[in-house]
Amino acid sequence: MTVDVSVILPTMNEEKAISVVLPKLQESLEKMGLSYEIIVxxxxxxxxxDIASSLGALVIPQKNRGYGDAYITGFNNARGKYIVMGDPDGSYDFSELPKLLEPLLRDEADLVICTRLKGRIEKGAMPWLHRYVGNPLLTKILNFLFKTKISDAHCGFRAIRRDALEKLPLKCRGMEFASEMIIEAAKAGLRIKEVPITYHPRIGKSKLNSFRDGWRHLRLMLLYSPSYLFLIPGISFVLGGAGLIAYAYNTNPLRVHSLILASLLIIVGFQIINFGIFSKVYSVKEGLEKPDRITKFFMRYSILEEGLLLSAVLLVVGLSVGISIFLKWRASGYGELFEIKQAILVMTLVALGIQLAFFSFFVSILMLKEVS
Structure with a gap:
């Protein structure tokens, strides 16, 4: 049988808080006249x-570890039309649950997230570092990368429609699950709404690790953004290197170190771009992303032949310049030779040609099933 609301509470040694939190939660749900289940x-x-079970909750032992793993386990056992998520440590006031559920009941949103930063944070409830640095900074990065408009991306008090939840391929098992849920919701085009709440000091000792958990959120966001992680830095390196090599080639005296740096930027930048394209194609292949113009271009059948042809052009031009350098050296009786400009050009063109050839093969391997 289904119920109106399933409330999922992940617990790890919360015996001091659970006996306070569960009665408030039950009272709030009963006042709303909704059928419900509480899954711990x-x-x-x-x-x-034992305490949770005695108060009427369904207790499911968590086989693995992690904040996200607990919620995924809860989702797999929930029967409700609406799913509520919350920390059972007393920091969230479950008497405010109606504010969270009403946008879903009125069909104004698919996912509702509480915001502490636009609500009220009681003294001692949130460390200064989290309130003024960590949460705002990570939330702004998430908003920038994924075009969301969230004020408190890490608030754990949330509610979502079951049919909306089924559209989200949630996989993260750690604290970064909170960011993953918003990212996937934005990608799926869900209607997201925020409601302000009061945030209270938790009962018991916090289990958060500020820097480790913050890095896990940032790490996830970067891995979900191959264009920002790879393509933009790679293109910037290539353009910077090209500009520097053009400048160094046309100045006197010869700027050898500038030429070497320019060549390094171009070669490294091109390799970073390759990684970015690999990532985007792989994401599309695994169903993590929808194809865009870049992936559609590189997922064509002819990309191997086109890549090898361009690679051959680069290699022929590079080797031709190299041969001309050798002929000059031979003509001078194999003595001293000062062809730094041409030598750096040869190195750059040959490196790019080799990279491009193997890049073309690798992308084609990723597309093997489609092109065979």
Whole structure:
């Protein structure tokens, strides 16, 4: 049988808080007149599961570890039309649950996220570093990369429609699950709404690790953004190198170090671009992203032949310049030779030609099933 609301609470040694939180949660749901179930996904070594069970919650032991893993386990066992997520440590006031559910009940949103930063944060509830640096900075990065308009991306008090949740391929098992959910919701085109709440000091000791968990959120966002992680830096390197090599080639005296740096920027930048294209094609192949103009271009059947042809052009031009250098050297009786400009040009063209050839083969391998 289905119910109106499934509330999922991940617990790990919350015996002091659970006996306070569950009655408030039940009272709030009963006042709304909704049928409900409370699912406690537990990884405790104290009396948390016994207390939760005695108060009417369904307790599911968590086999693995992690914040995200607990919620994924809860989702797999939930029967509700609406799914509520929340930390059972007393920091979220479950008497404010109606504010969270009403936009879903009125069909104004698919996902509702509470915001502490636009609500009220009680003294001692959130460390200064989280309130003024970590949360705002990571939220702004998420908004920039994924075109969202969230004020508090890491607030764990949320509600989502079951049919909307089924559209999200959630996989992260750690704290970065909170960011993944918003990213996938934005990609799926879900209607996201925020509601301000009051954030209270938690009951018991916090299990967060500020820098480790912050890095996990940032890491996830970068891995979800191959264009910003690879393509933009790679193109910037190539353009910077090209500009520098053009400048160094047309100045006197000869700027050898500038030429070497320019060649390095071009070669490294081109390799970074290759990684970016690999990532985008792989994401499309695995169903993580929809094809865009870049991936459609590189996922064509003829990309191998076109890449090898351009690679051959680069190699022929580079080797031709190299041969001319050798002929000059031989004509001078194999003595001293000062052809730095041409030598750096040969090195750059040959390196790019080789990279392009192997890049073309690798992309074609990723597309093997489609082109065979």
């Amino acid at each position: 996904v537990d990884k405790s070594v104290d009396n948390t599961p």
